[in-house]
Amino acid sequence: MKARVHIMLKxxxxxxxxxxxxxxxxxxxxxxxxxxxxxxVIELDLADGTDEATVNEMCERLLANTVIESYKVEIx
Amino acid sequence: MKARVHIMLKxxxxxxxxxxxxxxxxxxxxxxxxxxxxxxVIELDLADGTDEATVNEMCERLLANTVIESYKVEIx
Numbered sequence: 001m002k003a004r005v006h007i008m009l010k011x012x013x014x015x016x017x018x019x020x021x022x023x024x025x026x027x028x029x030x031x032x033x034x035x036x037x038x039x040x041v042i043e044l045d046l047a048d049g050t051d052e053a054t055v056n057e058m059c060e061r062l063l064a065n066t067v068i069e070s071y072k073v074e075i076x
Numbered sequence: 077m078k079a080r081v082h083i084m085l086k087x088x089x090x091x092x093x094x095x096x097x098x099x100x101x102x103x104x105x106x107x108x109x110x111x112x113x114x115x116x117v118i119e120l121d122l123a124d125g126t127d128e129a130t131v132n133e134m135c136e137r138l139l140a141n142t143v144i145e146s147y148k149v150e151i152x
Contacts, residue, residue, distance in 0.1 A: 006117055021118065024138055030130065032123025041082055041117045042097065047108025054106065062100055 001046050002076040003055045005063055008039035013068045039069075077122050078152040079131045081139055084115035089144045115145075 009015050015037050022036040042063055044055065055073045064071040085091050091113050098112040118139055120131065131149045140147040 008117070008119070018118070021139070025134060028134075028137055030134055032126055033120060034123065035121040037119045039117045039119070041084070041115045042094070043084070043113045043115070044109060045111040047110065050108055058101060058104075058106055061104055063097070 001048055001050060003044045003046060003050075003052075004074045004076055005042045005044065005055065005059055006039060006072045006074070007042070007059075007064045007069050008037060008071075010068055010070050077124055077126060079120045079122060079126075079128075080150045080152055081118045081120065081131065081135055082115060082148045082150070083118070083135075083140045083145050084113060084147075086144055086146050 018036040018038040021038060022033050025033045025036070044058075046055070052073055052075055055075075059071045059073065060066060094112040094114040097114060098109050101109045101112070120134075122131070128149055128151055131151075135147045135149065136142060
């Protein structure tokens with residue numbers, strides 16, 4: 001089975017990487033870019049029978065820093 | 077309007093970051109993790125009326141390195 005995990009900085013946490021992208025898009029002439037947030041996506045190829053709870057535990061223990069990041073698990 | 081862009085390394089391109097995550101999950105006792113690929117997700121808050129073609133152009137010109145990365149645009 002496959003799972004996809006989206007990890008984004010929580011709202012209110014400064015995202016300098018996203019801000020740099022926003023600025024660069026403006027420099028390239030793309031107008032109307034109000035905000036950019038950059039996050040991570042992790043695709044896991046797991047043994048069959050692995051449940052969503054296990055993937056959540058992976059996020060809590062390793063993949064996400066839950067102090068500043070939120071995550072969303074999607075089973076494919 | 078909002079758009080989300082997923083950027084992943086193309087199949088066959090070595091992903092050392094994903095490999096490190098796979099190894100770390102194994103060290104933490106998570107068995108059955110066959111493969112891990114790590115990519116980026118960029119959420120764009122754009123002026124209304126921006127079309128998908130513009131977002132594709134942003135990907136081609138800045139967000140993705142199309143030699144080694146593929147991208148997928150999702151209008152939210």
